[in-house]
Amino acid sequence: TLNKISEKRKDCPRWYRDMQQVGLGLGYDLATMTKYFEEVAALEPLYWSAYEGHAVYLLPRWHGHPGDWEHFAEAASNKIGGAEGDILYSEIAWRISRYYDADQFFKENNVNYIRIKKSLNLRGLKYGTSVRYLNAYCLLAGGIGDKTTTKALMNRIGDQWEPDFWEEKK
Numbered sequence: 001t002l003n004k005i006s007e008k009r010k011d012c013p014r015w016y017r018d019m020q021q022v023g024l025g026l027g028y029d030l031a032t033m034t035k036y037f038e039e040v041a042a043l044e045p046l047y048w049s050a051y052e053g054h055a056v057y058l059l060p061r062w063h064g065h066p067g068d069w070e071h072f073a074e075a076a077s078n079k080i081g082g083a084e085g086d087i088l089y090s091e092i093a094w095r096i097s098r099y100y101d102a103d104q105f106f107k108e109n110n111v112n113y114i115r116i117k118k119s120l121n122l123r124g125l126k127y128g129t130s131v132r133y134l135n136a137y138c139l140l141a142g143g144i145g146d147k148t149t150t151k152a153l154m155n156r157i158g159d160q161w162e163p164d165f166w167e168e169k170k
Contacts, residue, residue, distance in 0.1 A: 016040035020053030
């Protein structure tokens with residue numbers, strides 16, 4: 001179905017994201033997946049979901065090798081540059097962290113927590129603070145053992161915890 005409408009894809013970032021999901025499942029080669037990513041990034045440079053799609057493909061559990069998704073996240077966010085690049089880095093890291101137990105993400109991946117922390121704060125300033133991102137930030141801070149930040153975020157979250165992130169309220 002996606003191939004039948006492929007001519008319209010030049011205007012639709014979601015088409016590329018859907019093809020990333022199909023390619024992940026069917027085991028498309030890296031060149032094809034990279035082409036999809038580069039085309040969608042040229043169309044919509046801040047379409048965060050496309051960065052997630054490529055990073056997921058690069059996870060060792062699917063088609064990548066250790067360090068691939070981290071190198072991709074670093075290079076892609078540096079290419080965007082500035083605050084938006086830093087925000088993109090934290091967005092990719094947060095989305096990929098959901099494929100790991102909270103305490104395993106930082107142990108199994110080479111990511112820059114200082115950059116993530118800085119950029120999650122930048123994200124709040126630029127786009128506003130949502131309860132969802134406070135929960136995501138708290139989960140990452142707790143996962144690396146940043147007790148001060150975790151406690152401060154827990155206080156801000158209060159009773160507005162996200163069941164999607166936490167197994168139980170406690």
